[in-house]
Amino acid sequence: MTRSVVQIPARRAPVATPLAxxxxxxxxxxxxxxxxxxxxxxxxxxNTADAVVTLDTLVVTDISPTLAMTFVANTKLxxxxxxxxxxxxxxKTVPGFGVIRSGGTNGDPVLRGMFGSRLNLLTDGxxxxxxxxxxxxxxxxxxxxxxxxxxEVIKGPQTVLWGPGxxxxxxxxxRDIPFFDExxxxxxxxxxxxxxxxxxxVVDAAFGNASAYxxxxxxxxxxxxxxxxNGERVPSAWKKWNADVAMGWTPDADSLVxxxxxxxxxxxxxxxxxxxxxxxxxxxxxxxxxxRNFDGxxxxxxxxxxxxxxxxxxxxxxxxxxxxxxxxxxPMASNVAQRTSGGRVALSWKTETWDLxxxxxxxxxxxxxRSAMGRDAYRNVPWTTDARFDNVGVFGELGWNLTERQRLVxxxxxxxxxxxxxxxxxxxxxxxxxxxxxxTRNETLPSALVRWEVQPVDSAIMWHVGLGHVQRMxxxxxxxxxxxxxxxxxxxxxGIEPERTTQLDVGMHYRAGRWDAWASLxxxxxxxxxxxxxxxxxxxxxxxxYNADANIRGGxxxxxxxxxxxxxxxxxxxxxWGELDDEGPLPQTPPLEARVTASYDxxxxxxxxxxxxxxxxxxxxPGYGNVVGQxxxxxxxxxxxxxNGGYRFTDRVQLAAGIDNIFDRAYSxxxxxxxxxxxxxxxxxxxxxxxxxxxxxxxxVKF
Numbered sequence: 054m055t056r057s058v059v060q061i062p063a064r065r066a067p068v069a070t071p072l073a074x075x076x077x078x079x080x081x082x083x084x085x086x087x088x089x090x091x092x093x094x095x096x097x098x099x100n101t102a103d104a105v106v107t108l109d110t111l112v113v114t115d116i117s118p119t120l121a122m123t124f125v126a127n128t129k130l131x132x133x134x135x136x137x138x139x140x141x142x143x144x145k146t147v148p149g150f151g152v153i154r155s156g157g158t159n160g161d162p163v164l165r166g167m168f169g170s171r172l173n174l175l176t177d178g179x180x181x182x183x184x185x186x187x188x189x190x191x192x193x194x195x196x197x198x199x200x201x202x203x204x205e206v207i208k209g210p211q212t213v214l215w216g217p218g219x220x221x222x223x224x225x226x227x228r229d230i231p232f233f234d235e236x237x238x239x240x241x242x243x244x245x246x247x248x249x250x251x252x253x254x255v256v257d258a259a260f261g262n263a264s265a266y267x268x269x270x271x272x273x274x275x276x277x278x279x280x281x282x283n284g285e286r287v288p289s290a291w292k293k294w295n296a297d298v299a300m301g302w303t304p305d306a307d308s309l310v311x312x313x314x315x316x317x318x319x320x321x322x323x324x325x326x327x328x329x330x331x332x333x334x335x336x337x338x339x340x341x342x343x344x345r346n347f348d349g350x351x352x353x354x355x356x357x358x359x360x361x362x363x364x365x366x367x368x369x370x371x372x373x374x375x376x377x378x379x380x381x382x383x384p385m386a387s388n389v390a391q392r393t394s395g396g397r398v399a400l401s402w403k404t405e406t407w408d409l410x411x412x413x414x415x416x417x418x419x420x421x422x423r424s425a426m427g428r429d430a431y432r433n434v435p436w437t438t439d440a441r442f443d444n445v446g447v448f449g450e451l452g453w454n455l456t457e458r459q460r461l462v463x464x465x466x467x468x469x470x471x472x473x474x475x476x477x478x479x480x481x482x483x484x485x486x487x488x489x490x491x492x493t494r495n496e497t498l499p500s501a502l503v504r505w506e507v508q509p510v511d512s513a514i515m516w517h518v519g520l521g522h523v524q525r526m527x528x529x530x531x532x533x534x535x536x537x538x539x540x541x542x543x544x545x546x547x548g549i550e551p552e553r554t555t556q557l558d559v560g561m562h563y564r565a566g567r568w569d570a571w572a573s574l575x576x577x578x579x580x581x582x583x584x585x586x587x588x589x590x591x592x593x594x595x596x597x598x599y600n601a602d603a604n605i606r607g608g609x610x611x612x613x614x615x616x617x618x619x620x621x622x623x624x625x626x627x628x629x630w631g632e633l634d635d636e637g638p639l640p641q642t643p644p645l646e647a648r649v650t651a652s653y654d655x656x657x658x659x660x661x662x663x664x665x666x667x668x669x670x671x672x673x674x675p676g677y678g679n680v681v682g683q684x685x686x687x688x689x690x691x692x693x694x695x696x697n698g699g700y701r702f703t704d705r706v707q708l709a710a711g712i713d714n715i716f717d718r719a720y721s722x723x724x725x726x727x728x729x730x731x732x733x734x735x736x737x738x739x740x741x742x743x744x745x746x747x748x749x750x751x752x753x754v755k756f
Contacts, residue, residue, distance in 0.1 A: 111699030112709050114650045114663040116146045116204075117611060117623075121517065121560025121573040124206040128198040128226070129241060129257075131709035133663055133697045135749045136245050136253060138274050138291065140174075140193030140226060147206055148609040148625040149573075151643040153682045153724045154741050156324040157276055157289030159194040161681050163724055164208065165575070165607055166629040166642040167221030168679050170528040171552075175215060175225045176201070177313070177339060179359030180416055184391035186534045188681045189326065190365045195317060195335045197295045199243065199255045200270040201226040209558040209575055210521030213448045213466035213500055214399070214410060218525035220554035220579075230311070231259035231266050232303055240756050247749030250277035250290075264303060271296040278322065281742035282719030290372070293319030293333070307346045313339040322372045324741045327381055329373060332366035332388075352408075353401040362392045370428055386431045387424040391529075393417070411449035418442045420529055440533055441473040444526070458508045462519075466500040470526040474546045476533070488543040496551055498524035504558075513565035518558070525552040530680040531583050535598035545598040553580040556605075567615040574608035584633070584640070587676050587683045596680075602634040623650045633674070640677040640684040644670035644723050659699045666692040670723045682724060685740065691720035707753045717746040 113132040118124045124147050137143035141162040144150040152160035153168070164172055174180070174192045183190040198204065207223045215223050231239055238260050245253035252275050259268040273294045278286050297315035315337040321330040338360040345353040368386035369375050375384050399412030420440040425431040450464035473493040478484040504519030527549045535545040542548025556577030563570040581600035588595055607629040614622045625648045631639025645668040652661035673684040697711035721740040 111654065111659040111701070111707060112652075112661050112697040112711060113146065114648075114652070114661055114695075114697070116148075117569070117613060118562070118571055118573070120515075121562045121571045122208045122211055122519075122558060124204070124208075126204045128201050128204050129243075129753075131697075131699070131707075131711075131751045131753065133661070133695055133711045134713045135247055135251065135711065135747060136751060137198050138276070138293070140196035140198055140224075141191070143198040143204065144193075144206075144224065148611060148627045148646075148648070149208065149629075151646075151722070151724045153641070154722050154743075155189075155326060155681075156287065156322065156741065157279055157744075158291045158293075158321050159190065159323075159330070161188055161191045162193060162224075163641070163643065164221045166605065166631050166639060168641065168681070169530060170218050170525065171221040171554075173216050173219035173223045175223075177226070177228055177359070178341070178357045178397065179337075179339060179361060180216065180393050180395060181335075181337070181361040181363065182391050182393050182418060182529070184363050184365045184389035184420060184422075185330075185367065186389070186530065186680075187326070188530060189323070189328075189330050189367060190333055190363065194321075194333060195295075195363060196226055197255075197272045197274065197293070197317075198226065199253075200228075200257060200272050200295060200297065202229045203227045208573060209519070210500065210523040210554060210556055211502055211504060211519050211558055212450065213464035213502060214450055216414060216416070217444055217446055217466070217468040217470065217498065217500070218523060220523040220525055220552065220556070228268075228270070228299070230301065230303075230309060231261060231268055232306070233261040233266060234263055236262040238756075240754070242755070243751055243753045245749060245751045247276075248747035249279040249744070250275065251747075251749060252276075261301075261303075266301050266303065268299045268301075269297070279744040279747070282714065282717045282745040283742070284745070285742070287742060287744075288322045288324045288373075291319060291321040293317070293321075295335070297337070299339075307344060309341070309343045311339075311341045313337070313341075320372060327379070328367040328369050328387070329371065330365065331368050331371035331386075332364065334364040336360075336362045336364075350402045350404050351400065352403040354399075355401075356396070356398045358394075358396040360392075360394045362390065364388070364390045366431075383426055384428045385424070385426045386429070387422065388431045389420070389422045390436070391421075392419050406454050408452045409449065411447075413445070413447050415446070416442075416444045418529075420533075437475075437477075439474075439476045440529055441475065442471070442526075442529065444468055444470045458510055460506040462502070462504040462506065464500075464502045468498045468500070468524075468526075469495070470498055471495045472526070472532060472546070474533075479544060480536075489546045492546070494546070496524075496526055498526060498551060500524060514561055514563045516559075516561040518560075520555070520557050522553070522555045525554070527551065527583060531598055534596070534680050535585065536595040537597040539597075539599035549583060549598055550581040550600050552583055552600075554578070555580075569613040570611065572608065572610045574606075576606040577604070579603045579605060582633070582639075584677060585679050585683070587678065601636055603631055603639050604634075605629070605631045605639065619653050619655050621650075621652045621654070624648060630672070636677075637674045638672040640674040641679055641682050641724060642670070642672060644668045644688065644690070657701055659697075661697045663695045663697070664692065665695075666690070667723070685725065688721070688723040688725075688740070691718060693718055693720065705754060705756050709751045709753070710749065712746065712748045714744065714746050719745065 116126045138158040141160045151163040205225045241257040243255045255272040257270045275292045295317035299313040301311035317335040319333040340358045343355045370384040395416035397414040402409045421436045423434040446468040448466040453461045474489045476487045500523045502521035506517045508515040532546045538545035538548035560573040582603045586597045609627045611625040647666045649664040669690040671687045695713045699709040725740045
């Protein structure tokens with residue numbers, strides 16, 4: 054027997070906020086431990102009797118929002134396409150997201166055409182950053198979604214609570230706290246087998262009593278190279294594993310102290326990069342404390358410390374043989390590492406008319422590197438630190454209930470960010486003295502938002518309109534990866550300005566009877582957008598980073614209709630548009646994408662279908678892009694059809710299966726890696742085809 058993760062306040066908020074919806078989802082999941090139920094978008098309430106409880110969907114083909122701008126998903130449910138190998142792969146299920154592809158795993162997530170640190174990515178409340186200068190190991194490469202309990206996505210600059218720079222949105226992979234009323238155990242495990250040698254194993258087990266608990270999560274994932282729809286092999290194999298343990302003390306239902314530790318590693322072969330990833334070592338530590346339900350207005354006090362260290366090796370000899378005709382004919386390796394540590398202290402107050410969350414967070418990161426020619430020769434080379442970053446921010450977000458059905462939300466954030474250049478030389482092929490060696494940049498960056506939420510009396514529609522402004526410090530990849538900075542500057546570190554985004558977000562959500570429809574639209578102005586220009590010369594490939602102003606707009610639409618208790622039909626539409634001032638389209642903008650789903654579920658077995666259609670993209674800017682990808686040429690449209698099914702042996706044992714790309718279509722995504730030019734090794738631009746027809750089978754067990 055378990056008790057709920059959080060205690061629900063007895064007062065009801067007139068309009069459901071993103072936080073309230075997320076907490077209600079979390080509460081429902083905890084109350085349903087060991088049962089096959091969960092809550093879909095239930096409002097915060099005095100007890101779970103007010104929530105709409107339904108049976109878990111056996112196979113998820115799309116993630117629907119709890120609010121127009123907020124998505125909360127149970128990451129343990131089977132999903133189609135084939136269960137995700139990393140965090141970016143999972144985000145593809147959320148309308149508006151795309152992935153810059155480089156092979157079978159470790160793609161880079163893109164939301165509404167925005168990339169990199171414009172997305173605030175957190176795992177268990179902490180930031181974890183990759184180390185590769187070309188983002189071979191982006192943050193979500195180290196995330197195994199099924200070892201977490203929840204994914205929360207907030208689109209746009211509509212929160213200031215979770216760190217700096219979130220101009221595109223905030224993504225949080227979170228684990229719940231397994232409180233126990235009496236000695237007991239919780240278990241959730243899965244086995245997955247599929248085409249191209251795919252096999253995954255996941256174990257999530259918790260043990261405890263009313264005073265303490267221990268939780269262990271572990272996974273292993275493996276796949277061979279896949280074949281595209283033409284039957285051609287695409288270098289894309291990977292192996293990964295992760296293991297995390299958390300131990301907590303729960304002296305009462307309102308208090309928690311938890312310590313955690315984790316480790317993981319893996320390898321991945323890439324289709325068009327000059328090197329493969331032969332090591333993805335991760336070490337994580339965490340400490341958190343919470344106390345809630347105080348007397349008076351103070352509702353919660355929480356504190357979090359974290360330490361994340363990634364040690365990544367790229368080479369051209371572990372997963373391939375060096376090509377004597379290439380620009381890297383001899384065995385060579387590059388070892389990079391990024392250590393990120395930080396913390397957060399926040400307090401929450403709540404009354405009948407207002408609620409406030411305020412606090413301070415801090416983050417420190419150090420980037421190191423070493424490299425050498427020869428097999429494993431890098432191990433004998435000393436580390437050198439090339440960059441240090443620090444950020445301290447204070448934040449507050451206030452919600453005010455104007456009337457019974459109207460709510461005003463406002464947020465302010467102020468960050469003090471610094472970056473230090475510790476490179477003595479620059480340039481990989483012909484090193485030269487670094488003109489900014491030892492220099493430190495300091496920036497003071499404000500962010501703010503205001504949002505009006507309305508749910509008219511006796512109306513099934515809830516809508517919001519919000520205006521947000523974010524100023525973002527250039528990240529490691531923008532300051533240290535480019536060959537050159539803006540014209541007239543010594544380098545990118547000296548010349549790149551912070552990015553400033555002002556965006557209007559409008560959304561509506563309609564729920565009535567058999568219908569559920571939503572829309573999330575945006576329009577923004579980006580000043581000093583950080584852009585990359587790619588070129589080739591006598592000395593090889595070069596990249597120039599500079600600032601340009603841009604306009605963006607687009608949105609996502611969705612509808613779901615239930616003809617009867619068993620059937621569900623749905624569809625989503627996502628579109629992003631961007632234009633640089635006087636320089637043409639914003640590069641690396643995904644094309645229009647539509648998804649149509651249909652499913653039948655009679656509580657014992659289910660059948661489902663997914664049709665994904667993507668239009669051609671001719672709004673391109675050849676030679677321009679970001680640190681990972683650049684626009685190549687026009688991309689063709691495509692449509693992919695997939696089927697799935699499932700069977701519940703009991704509420705605790707479920708079997709799911711699927712066939713992706715059932716017609717074996719040969720196609721490639723518009724967002725696609727163009728080669729390894731960020732390292733200085735020229736590569737012919739090439740699009741990577743996606744997997745052809747593939748089947749998978751997944752067994753879930755929980756108790």
